[in-house]
Amino acid sequence: MNKLVLIFPFLSLVAHGQLPGKFEGQGPIKGVSTETRPVLNQWKGVFSFPGANVFFRNDFTGARLNGVARVNDSTFTLLIAAENTPVNASPWYAFKVWSKTPVSITLRLTYQNARHRYTPRLSSNGRDWRSAVPDRADQQLDTSGGYSFKLEVDRDTTWIAAQELLTSRETDEWISGIVKKAGALRQTIGVSHLGRKIEVLSIGNLKSADRLLVIGRQHPPEVTGQLAQQAFIERIGEDDSLALAFRRRFLLYVVPQMNPDGVDEGFWRHNSGGVDLNRDWHAFNQPETKAVSDFLRKEITAPVKLWFALDFHSTHEDIFYIVDPQLKGLLPGLTQSWLKNFEHSIPGYVPNIKPLYSDGPTYTSFSYFFKTYGTEALVYEIGDNTSREFILRKSQLAAESLMRLLLNDLK
Ligand SMILES: [Zn+2]
Structure with a gap:
């Protein structure tokens, strides 16, 4: 009986996405200069590769994708960079991907001076989002902070973003x-x-x-x-x-x-x-x-x-x-x-x-x-x-x- 009583509150906290006993929060806020300084604009457009069927784009509101490298026909490494540095480790990304023919691809997200934080969210219309639940979460994060995941793509555009797009x-x-x-x-x-x-x-x-x-x-x-x-x-x-x-x-x-x-x-x-x-x-x-x-x-x-x-x-x-x-x-x-x-x-x-x-x-x-x-x-x-x-x-x-x-x- 006692065990059940103990387990239930724990489960309800896990369901809320919070584990008991791990809370630290942030340290005292320090002052920094808030004088205006430059930010780097990202190149906007379609990323394509000669002979490849898979395409990426970032020319929409809220997007962030700074570069794509093709490893092979079904594997791509994506670079996500911040607007300027130093910056908080909250590496936002958002882009679209599609393919001329249905194919299973592997995407590896890599970040400028940051580790992966946001589990990808997927959408077919930019409004309704679902979380890409990792099959084996422990194997998808790599030691350098990148994150790989598999995706089925076809002619219909898939939106991928760090969180729901609320622009x-x-x-x-x-x-x-x-x-x-x-x-x-x-x-x-x-x-x-x-x-x-x-x-x-x-x-x-x-x-x-x-x-x-x-x-x-x-x-x-x-x-x-x-x-x-x-x-x-x-x-x-x-x-x-x-x-x-x-x-x-x-x-x-x-x-x-x-x-x-x-x-x-x-x-x-x-x-x-x-x-x-x-x-x-x-x-x-x-x-x-x-x-x-x-x-x-x-x-x-x-x-x-x-x-x-x-x-x-x-x-x-x-x-x-x-x-x-x-x-x-x-x-x-x-x-x-x-x-x-x-x-x-x-x-x-x-x-x-x-x-x-x-x-x-x-x-x-x-x-x-x-x-x-x-x-x-x-x-x-x-x-x-x-x-x-x-x-x-x-x-x-x-x-x-x-x-x-x-x-x-x-x-
Ligand atoms: Zn905040």
Whole structure:
């Protein structure tokens, strides 16, 4: 009997893509220069070989493929390189492959100064994705960090990407949907280096002085963070009594994609200024961070308060990075109560929580929101491989719990 009791919680955590006892999280954030520097554009087009039937292409939004070498008729080595270095080891790739005749090919992904991280996802239309489940995972990673896998290809194009493609186009469609559903106001508050729009949605009571903020996709490959963000916002946009009461009472700002250039250019980490945006929330050297901080400075003036903020990201596992609980913001204890609710509402789930800001310059967005506005702010990290169903369920619970707490605390 005891054994069964012990096994079940473990299984439910494994199903969520999290193993107990392995959580470390990242170390203290260090300052780096956020002055604009060059990024390397990738050559775009079709990769073909004399006499070969297999073709590759990267001339689409979100693609990343820097070179292809033919080893033989059915084996190809692909080079995936970063936009510039040094860069975080989040080697994003996305490309299409097809063949004049049906053939089984082996692809070896190799990376510039990085090891394989993302299990390939496959699609026949660029919208519906499935994971390429490795037959023998231990044999496909090689010692130099490359990754080989087999694939059946034919005349129909196969899309291969590190995660589902959620570019500015899909985000634009999602925004249109939520604007219609929840009656949101849509504004452009700035443009990126390459002229892409930085957009803010305002959801809820536009006259309310009680406001919240959600941002996401500072880091281009972090698609699971965007999936979590969308589910969170969608829950707040529902028509049940809780969401309606919340939207009557509060105003929620959403910046769905902070880094549209990085997303659409298939970058590993940076914006088109070659900078990690989530290290620029003190200098504001980059147009994307500057647009959002200028917008907030105009909007958040007395008696308006920014009570709560979330910044959605992805990493190897689900983590919440918080402000040191010793520091008191506008609603001391709110973050802790909110996180505690996860433990109660999801059987077997123990959130990974780590304080990541206690003092000093605000390199990151959440620390900036806290230090500037006293906002209860945290980073909502989702694992690269966290099950997509679990991402949705967790975000819905997160939104419900937050709406209840805020409606209760700010009567
Ligand atoms: Zn991130």
